[in-house]
Amino acid sequence: MITFEDVTLTYPGASEPTLREVSFTVEEGDLAVVVGRTGTGKSTLLGAINGLVPHFTGGTLAGDVRVAGRSTAHNRPRDLADVVGWVGQDPRAGFVTDTVEEEIAYGMEQLGLRPAAMRKRVEETLDLMGIAALRRRPLADLSGGQQQRVAIAAVLAAQPRVLVLDEPTSALDPTAAQDVLSALTSLVHEVGLTVVLAEHRLERVLHQADTLLWLPQDTHGVVVGPPSRLLLTCDVRPPLAQLARALHWDAVPASVRDARRRVQREHLRVTAPAVVPLSTAPARVSVRDLTISYGSLTAVNRLSLDLRPGEVTALMGRNGAGKSSLLWALQGGLPSTGSVSVDGRDPRTLSAPQARRLVSLVPQTATDLLYLPTVAAELAQADRETGSQPGTAAEILSSLGSRLPPQADPRDLSEGQRLSLVLALQLCAEPGVILLDEPTRGLDYAMKDHLSRTVSRLAHEGHVVVVSTHDVEFAAASQRTLVMADGDVIADGPTREVLTSSPAFAPQTTKVFSPTAVLVPDEVRGAR
Template structure:
């Protein structure tokens, strides 16, 4: 179905090729997981499958890529639209209409699908992805996760033979991600659709994959059964890292398989308790009372009380559309606040000028590229140091801790999604405000980058800052957060220590907790510290 023959890709001005002599043969009906560090070329590999590389992105492609018999060098993306459906990392950037139903129908209109068939496919897709209630909603009013599902649906309505997805679950809560993956696997098994997925949160996808395409970063692609390839990768889901630590062969990819192997490990850990920091008792730096946010007749946040203490990292969790982003913007001061009060060290950020408010509360939004406006990485870092009154090189050092090796001269718009996010995080962290608000801060970050980011947050907490991050990344929460607050329908339904809150919910429990239950372990690092 997809054939790469001696394929190489090199962009103008790049020091080395992104892809070098890649040879692949992906069969019909396979689900392939694409893995690798941030910026190694995963999006380029996906783009080559429908002709976006090089027809749209530029650069020089050597070798041959054939999809369902079509040579992508001879057929531009518009001619491959019926064969290959693509969903990018930023769903909002790909929308061309105003409402959900219009977006689902758009691709079929371009392909001249009969109206009665269009209507039937739209209804099927709405039900398949659980978005029927969003039918008439304007796309820009949807949460990030809702936009992600609509983007996937807009591609599915055309019934392509090949589906290419770039981080399809990155903005979805655990339950919504499972629903989308269930729909994708149904397409694979029931219709024989070939699906290629690039995903940093591999714990969600690995168990469903027939093949792993691993990019080590030298331009090559390693292809093979996931359990075999994962034995030698520098990125792997927690369940695989636990298997490596325990010496399990073959490496398990699902919780069920891991639990079958884990009895001796559970017995070895029985009676031991993880070494975790005690509950933070620092002074409150942010106090919110009865915060409300309303958009017309929609109540996004309903009377939330929240207190953040110095030295505390708090995770804000909940299903898509539960009000997490609305609450963050209300706390930061520039978003809508229909009622309630927010106090940060004696001042309400909403009553301060923008520059003064930034010294109290920093916010990294879901679309971090909105905060980038200069023409090079070096310029963004210099400007961040200047505006934050930080020492020269502060932002650059933070960036190198998150994602090392980004060229100073690179244009931020040419970076991968994960690299752009890391740059914005560095820009905001340079200011080191007493309160830092992060909206989905790990989208596009690989596992090593998230470990570095966890260390950055720990150092900020140790310096007395308070961090509130809205996220669906349960593995990151298990490693980084001291406390978890869960929202549902705009209200707080749980608030407590991370270990208590995440383990009590199957949806929010990390893989290690599921494998080792009832023992109280959350991460591979905790287990590694206890083993000889």
């Protein structure tokens, strides 16, 4: 179905190719997962399948890419639209209409389908993706996860033979992500759809993958093989791969079930670390009866909460539970009722520069805070806005472990680099409270480990750190976990207690060794 033959892709002005002499085949009806560290060319590889690369991005393509027998060299993306469906990292960038129903119908209109056929497919796709209740909602009013599901639905409605997805579950909660991947898997096995997707959170999709396409760092090539063998040697290490290495297994289990069976066969026993009590330090943030409403919709419902320095708090819950609304209210950026006190002051009553010194928020899309042409200009502007000595923001960026080219355009940076830059800009104001909304989107495992160490250091230095995340593996490194549902906090306690008692939010290591309350692979190293 998809064939790459000696493909080399070089972008304009680049000193070396992004892809070099790449050859592989994806058979019809396969689910192929593209993996690799950030910046290795995964999005370029995906874009080459439907001709976005190089027809839209520019660059020179040598070799041949063929999809269903058609060469992308002679067929532009619009010529392949009936064969290849594409879902990018940012669903908002692909929307062309105003409402959910209109967006799902739009692609079929462009293909000239009859109205009766379109109506039928719209209904089927709404049900398939579980978004029938959103059909008349404005796209701009949806959460990030809801927008991602609509973007996938809009592509599926056209019934392509090949579906290409760039991190399709990055904005979804664990349950919603599983629903989306289950729907894709059903299409693979029951309809014969060929799916190629890039995914940093391999724990969500590894058990369904037929083939792994690994892009090693610095080689610009692609290594193809079965997941169970390739993950033992590649530089991308999902939890089950870490577990296999920790236990010296000769293959990576494809699923939690396979791992549990091997643990039982080998009679492995582990001891869970003791639960660390939560901090009893005086609260720096105190919230009482906080309510946030959007018209008739209540996003946060009379919530009361205390946050203390020295702890990283993970904020979890399904899409639309109220997590982002809570963070923006704590920062003072959303109208709300009830009381909010940060070091004795209410951020809602302060000017933006004053509130920034109390609470800094890194939003879901870090680029929302970047508007200058170079990294150096952004850092200098942060120094001026906060009244800091020149070079302060640059020093903070260096302390975060990031060394970015001063003249680089922030929009050309990787997700991890942009996150580091925005975090440095926010820390320049020396806030006591740091809020991060879905910071691990687009980050590979190594970058998430680095971010985890960074937020732990900030908490150790006395900051209050709250991280809203759908990434249960990342949340496992926090001290406290809050779970929200319909605007209420439904669970609050030490992370080990909260995550290990929830099937939906349990990390993979927890599931493998349940009922023993372990969280991460390092806790079972040396098990006998």
